[in-house]
Amino acid sequence: MNKIWWKILGSVLVLYTAIAGLLLGVPHLAILNETIRNLYFHVPMWFAMLTLFSISVFYSVKYLLHGKESDDLRAIESVNVGIIFSILGLVTGAVWAKFTWGQFWSFDVKQNFTAVAILLYFAYLVLRNAIDEQQKRAKISAIYNIFAFPMMVVLIMVLPRLSDSLHPGNGGNPGFNSYDLDSRMRAVLYPAFIGWSIIGYWIYTIRFRIRTIENKQNS
């Protein structure tokens, strides 16, 4: 957790994607124009969120298996950071939509369902706040997390593909369709996924370490 190499890697990747994202060539598509570069920022937010929520559900399962309090702390802190990234993704998506789809909120399937998915995780936070006793709180929220995660996956990735959506990649094949065919974009997008996931993971480890120390001081 204290190793520095992956933190530097994440920083370098994120800086690279910002520079290359603006300077390298992109497909010239009508309506999108240069905003297609937003792909390098908007989508990695969701990828980082997915990474963090996956980590969270992993530790929730682990908590139920072994009952270690540190696993519960990992579960909650990864959700905390995941929610931040999801809100960033939602807001950047809305701004992008304003200039390409015409309004901030088009009641597009994916927009609606990701908002619902975020609310699911807000409910996780509320649930935790409602229970005072540590072990009960950890157990019940772990069980909730195990339900929330697949629901989130279905809402964000499955249902939008099954219906007509403004989002590329939905209402048809997975991936980013016409964008994905351009390997120039892949060269920036994939490092962006990794870089932002690392940054998100880093922030989560910092929060977890702070929590652990606070916990020790309180007990």
Place this chain on the structure above:
Amino acid sequence: MLLLSSVQLFAQSNDVEMADALRSNGKIYVVVICIVIILLGLLIYLFSLDKRLKKIEKKSSDKN
């Protein structure tokens, strides 16, 4: 029929407006530098937070 098929050509030609003006006068680099400054600032902040935490962790584990 020919007219209908020619419409699709516009998707890939230079008729799509891109920010070529910003590129040709070099101002795109201003945008890049600004974003890099913001990112670097935030990353340096993260590194310093991490260092501060490490110090506190050491102190807390030394006490034990």
